[in-house]
Every structure is written in C-alpha cells, then in structure tokens.
Amino acid sequence: MRHFSTLSPATATVCLGAGRGYGWQHVCMARHDHPVFSRVYTLLAGWEEEGSVGQMRSQVAGHLSGRTLIVGLGPGLDLGHLPPTVTEVVAVEPSAPMRRAATERIAAFDRPVELFDSVAEDLPLPDASVDSALVAYVMCSVDDPDAAAREIHRVLRPGGTLAVMEHVRGGEGSWPRRWQRAVSPVWPWVAGGCHCDRDTRATLAQAGFDVTGLADDSLVPLPPVAPMIVGTARR
Numbered sequence: 001m002r003h004f005s006t007l008s009p010a011t012a013t014v015c016l017g018a019g020r021g022y023g024w025q026h027v028c029m030a031r032h033d034h035p036v037f038s039r040v041y042t043l044l045a046g047w048e049e050e051g052s053v054g055q056m057r058s059q060v061a062g063h064l065s066g067r068t069l070i071v072g073l074g075p076g077l078d079l080g081h082l083p084p085t086v087t088e089v090v091a092v093e094p095s096a097p098m099r100r101a102a103t104e105r106i107a108a109f110d111r112p113v114e115l116f117d118s119v120a121e122d123l124p125l126p127d128a129s130v131d132s133a134l135v136a137y138v139m140c141s142v143d144d145p146d147a148a149a150r151e152i153h154r155v156l157r158p159g160g161t162l163a164v165m166e167h168v169r170g171g172e173g174s175w176p177r178r179w180q181r182a183v184s185p186v187w188p189w190v191a192g193g194c195h196c197d198r199d200t201r202a203t204l205a206q207a208g209f210d211v212t213g214l215a216d217d218s219l220v221p222l223p224p225v226a227p228m229i230v231g232t233a234r235r
Ligand SMILES: C[S@@+](CC[C@H](N)C(=O)[O-])C[C@H]1O[C@@H](n2cnc3c(N)ncnc32)[C@H](O)[C@@H]1O
Pocket: 032, 041, 045, 071, 072, 073, 074, 075, 076, 077, 078, 092, 093, 094, 095, 098, 118, 119, 120, 121, 135, 136, 137, 138, 141, 142, 143, 144, 193
C-alpha cells in the first residue's frame, strides 16, 4: 500500500497561532478538512452500514471491476463493499481527518490501495488509467462538479463504468425541493461543504457519460439529502 498524506498544492491551508510555539500539525487546517463533520459522518455512516445505505453500497459497488478509482474515499466504508472483481484501488481524499479515519479500513483491505491527498477536479492519474470508478455522496461536496465529472471521464477507460450513489436536487414543486431551498444557504456549513441541490445526472451527462443506467431512488427519505440517483454511468 502506498499512502500519500502530504498537503496537496490544490488545498489552501489556514494556519492559526503561528509563532505561539504550537507544532504546525496542531494549528494548520486545510480547507477540505472539516474535522467535526468528519467525526460525525464517520459515526453516522458507520451505523448505517447495517441498514439500507450499507445494502445500497454493496449493490452499487457490485458493478466495479479491475483497477478502481474511489473519488472522495471518506472514512473508507466503500472498501468493505467492493467485490472480488476489483483488483486494486486508487483513491483521492483531500480531508486529512477523513484520511485518518480510513486508515484501519485501508489496512484491513486485502488488495492494494493507493490514496492521494488530491481533489476530484485535478486527479493525479493518466488518461484512461482506471477500469471503473465510484462516486458515493461526493459530487455534492466537490467544489466544481463539472470539472470533477470531466476529470473522472478523462481517467476512466473507454467503456468503463462509473458507479453512482448520490443525493440530488428534488423535482420542482416537491417537498424535498422545498426543504432544499430552505436549508441550502446554511447546509454546506453544517455538512462539510455538501450542497444538497445539485443536478448530478445532468453534470455527468454534460461531461460525456451515458447516464441511462442511473435510476431515481428515495433510499433515504430525509430531505435535504434526498432524493438520490443510483446505478451506473458509462464512459
Ligand atoms: C459525505 S463524504 C462521503 C465519503 C464516502 N464517499 C462515503 O460514501 O462514505 C464526502 C467526501 O468527499 C470529500 N471531498 C470533498 N471535496 C472533494 C473534492 N473536491 N474532491 C474529492 N473529494 C472531496 C470529503 O472530504 C469527504 O470525505
């Protein structure tokens, strides 16, 4: 396993208390870190492993094979759902607390994992270098969804599969959409940069993916992180 944990040049770093005798590791926080959210998410997502979200992770991950990119690894829950057809994992995760939270799951995974401190918008991979890719609860959080989708399209080999499990914008006039409108100004602050009202299906189509394999789902009937799109997009 190669584990990259350097600060990314793409990640702006805020340092507090410089010159007061603190070690830099105690006072520097990168823009993507969100330490409180990382803890809460790791806890909540861990609980959901036994429930419908865990089942959905297995179903979606079942489409993956070969060298597989995980975009926004988070605490690494998806590793436990990857089928034997996945031969190796390359992952990007710009949050240091999330990378730390993933450490044990990476160590327990029985195939090679290469983890980069990088963002989806600037993947550190050559063109057509992965066989499949996974986005789960991450397209809501990237800074530039169009750039992220273009990058995933670039690194996926022609014909490759992008497995998708993302919450998206509700239909106009629906209750989920009303909730999203109400909370969207504050949601990124409470949910680690998450935007609850993105049209990720359109973003993926715009980047060149065939999105006919994506289905609408109301797995978690909990606006603002509902409804969802689940399934596969094809490069
Ligand atoms: C809600 S968590 C989901 C984590 C994981 N995919 C899962 O399903 O449990 C969103 C993750 O996206 C990461 N993230 C945020 N901005 C990103 C970016 N620009 N590129 C890649 N990952 C990003 C966050 O650090 C966080 O780990």
